[in-house]
Amino acid sequence: MQTPLPPPLSEATSSVSKKREAGGITRWLSDKPATLTMYASITAFAVYSCMYVFRKSFAAATFSGNGTMFKEWLIISQAVGYALSKFAGIRVISEVSFHDRGQLIIKLMTIAAFAWVGFALFPYPFNLVFTLLNGLMLGMIWGLVFGFLEGRQSTELMGAVLSVSFIVSSGFSRSTGAFLVQQWNIPDQWMPAVASGLFFIPLVLAVRLLEKVPPPNEQDILLRTQRPPMPASRRKHFIRTFLPGIALFVPAYMLLTTFRDFRDNFSVEIWNEAGTVSVPDIFTRTELPVAFVILLVMASLMLIRSNQKALTIIHFIVLAGLGVIGLSMYLFTHRLISPFNWMVLTGTGLYMAYVPFNCLFFERLIAASRYPGTSGFIMYVADAMGYLGSVGILVIKIFAQPELNWLKVFIDFGAFTAGVGMILITGSLVYFQRKQLGYPVNIQGH
Numbered sequence: 001m002q003t004p005l006p007p008p009l010s011e012a013t014s015s016v017s018k019k020r021e022a023g024g025i026t027r028w029l030s031d032k033p034a035t036l037t038m039y040a041s042i043t044a045f046a047v048y049s050c051m052y053v054f055r056k057s058f059a060a061a062t063f064s065g066n067g068t069m070f071k072e073w074l075i076i077s078q079a080v081g082y083a084l085s086k087f088a089g090i091r092v093i094s095e096v097s098f099h100d101r102g103q104l105i106i107k108l109m110t111i112a113a114f115a116w117v118g119f120a121l122f123p124y125p126f127n128l129v130f131t132l133l134n135g136l137m138l139g140m141i142w143g144l145v146f147g148f149l150e151g152r153q154s155t156e157l158m159g160a161v162l163s164v165s166f167i168v169s170s171g172f173s174r175s176t177g178a179f180l181v182q183q184w185n186i187p188d189q190w191m192p193a194v195a196s197g198l199f200f201i202p203l204v205l206a207v208r209l210l211e212k213v214p215p216p217n218e219q220d221i222l223l224r225t226q227r228p229p230m231p232a233s234r235r236k237h238f239i240r241t242f243l244p245g246i247a248l249f250v251p252a253y254m255l256l257t258t259f260r261d262f263r264d265n266f267s268v269e270i271w272n273e274a275g276t277v278s279v280p281d282i283f284t285r286t287e288l289p290v291a292f293v294i295l296l297v298m299a300s301l302m303l304i305r306s307n308q309k310a311l312t313i314i315h316f317i318v319l320a321g322l323g324v325i326g327l328s329m330y331l332f333t334h335r336l337i338s339p340f341n342w343m344v345l346t347g348t349g350l351y352m353a354y355v356p357f358n359c360l361f362f363e364r365l366i367a368a369s370r371y372p373g374t375s376g377f378i379m380y381v382a383d384a385m386g387y388l389g390s391v392g393i394l395v396i397k398i399f400a401q402p403e404l405n406w407l408k409v410f411i412d413f414g415a416f417t418a419g420v421g422m423i424l425i426t427g428s429l430v431y432f433q434r435k436q437l438g439y440p441v442n443i444q445g446h
Contacts, residue, residue: 039212040149040158043209044145044148044165045164045165047145047210050206051109051141051169054203056173057176058177059268060173061177063188063189074131076391076394077131077132079390080391081133085140088136088140090377093379094229097229101147101148101211104140108138112137112138113193117193139383145210146375149213150227150375150376151220151221151375153224153302154302156300156302159298159360160294160297160298160301160355160360162359167291167355170264176195176198223367224307224366225367228374230374241369248427248431249357251420251424253357253386254385254386255421257354257383258392260354262393263350263410269406269407270343274339285340290351293348294351298355311365312429312433315432318357318421319422322418324352325353325418327349329346329418332346333411346414353421362379365432
């Protein structure tokens with residue numbers, strides 16, 4: 001059975017007209033591109049920043065009274081749920097309609113919040129089921145939020161702001177958790193539930209505001225191609241069309257995702273073993289300079305109208321980020337920089353390489369190839385593989401060599417990620433430069 005071609009431009013943009021007819025904020029934003037970009041950036045930032053508290057605040061607790069290996073099992077169970085969510089998201093994110101995204105975000109976040117309550121009420125090891133459930137709900141939030149932003153002339157700027165949210169929020173969520181434990185004396189077991197409760201109403205308000213963002217307009221579609229839902233047959237066709245490139249950049253993204261999660265989940269242990277006391281605000285202070293650099297680099301890509309050229313430049317940005325990761329490990333192991341500056345430099349390199357994959361790489365790939373579909377699909381293919389790697393490194397660390405300290409594993413894996421990642425991304429760069437992009441892909445029959 002053949003899957004029909006995407007609708008003509010007039011049909012594809014009919015949803016824009018319907019949105020405008022709704023009036024209110026949506027209609028007002030439709031006529032003001034610059035205001036729309038700012039509004040969508042801020043609301044998307046707010047939604048994802050709130051989500052991060054639901055996900056990562058627990059990392060600030062040690063759970064020392066729960067026995068050995070408890071935190072490791074907690075992290076693994078959430079990571080398994082997150083990885084499973086990414087696999088589910090390959091279909092869900094590809095097929096969900098523009099107008100259903102907001103309501104789905106609220107439903108998933110509600111379940112994630114109650115999962116932390118279940119975690120606090122049930123004893124170990126039964127409470128690990130609830131951390132798995134928490135991860136299963138949260139893994140699709142990024143794709144749902146980015147779905148409001150993709151396919152626009154200003155997607156790079158909005159995507160950069162959204163990406164900054166998980167850089168800043170990674171530190172902010174851990175600072176929030178540390179504050180609740182140290183200043184409010186909230187028990188480790190209840191801290192994630194309390195943190196989620198504090199941010200639930202702001203989350204709902206931010207989602208409702210994000211829902212007011214209108215779909216891409218006719219000019220957006222002309223420059224960045226149509227973004228219709230992708231049925232299974234079209235998803236398979238996309239994979240076949242770009243398989244060599246996918247086989248190169250997905251393993252690189254897997255390494256970066258694993259490295260990022262390791263840095264987030266065991267930041268307290270890494271700081272302690274590096275000889276620095278982890279006060280609550282140190283997580284935020286190390287990430288703010290990183291966020292500023294990444295925002296400037298990513299947003300500047302909006303100035304490049306050629307999708308093919310932008311895709312090439314993004315490859316070089318990823319390579320530069322991987323190089324900074326390797327350099328930071330060298331400087332720290334030779335005691336040429338302080339632990340604080342090392343963590344800032346490591347974060348800068350990590351997010352220079354990681355952030356483009358979360359929005360800009362796939363956004364420009366879809367636009368350059370003129371492939372009618374969502375960037376969220378291939379993003380979630382890469383994410384699913386990435387979080388498998390994250391779970392794998394946790395299992396290896398715990399069971400294969402349990403006596404290794406967190407700091408050594410972090411440094412060794414960072415160097416490995418930098419070296420292997422640069423080889424893979426160089427291969428991806430060569431592939432996409434040689435592959436003819438810029439012409440509509442023939443998907444008749446798919």
